[in-house]
Amino acid sequence: MEEKQQQPNNPLHGVKLVDILEFLVENYGWKEMSLQVDINCFKKDPSIKSSLKFLRRTPWAREKVEQLYLQSI
Template sequence: MNDTKSKDPLHGITLQQILEKLVGHYGFDTLGELIKIKCFNENPTVKSSLTFLRKTDWARKKVEELYVKTLPKF
């Protein structure tokens, strides 16, 4: 039998789930210090942050990288 489980830690998880876990773990204040983007520092909400991250590849990549680094702490 072939094991088809993905080695990608982001496989099967949505951007919203990633963001909600990071916000739950760090809060928007710390998240805004770790990733310097306006949507985390000025009136942050999960909804507005998702809108920005879905349009902005470099910012989404930073959020995904932080999630993978933080994964062992969840």
């Protein structure tokens, strides 16, 4: 409960990256996601696992994916 108090205005607090990706894939599909966020891991042989690996190493791409998620909820 203390963690939520530390970031009360952060809508991404407590949301896992894997949950964000699964939500976006379910709602948009890989093709639409690649049009919204122009990264190869969404275009060529996309998978949750490869996307997670890339997004964890690439802060600018992760930020774009998080923004797409926030616009979608």
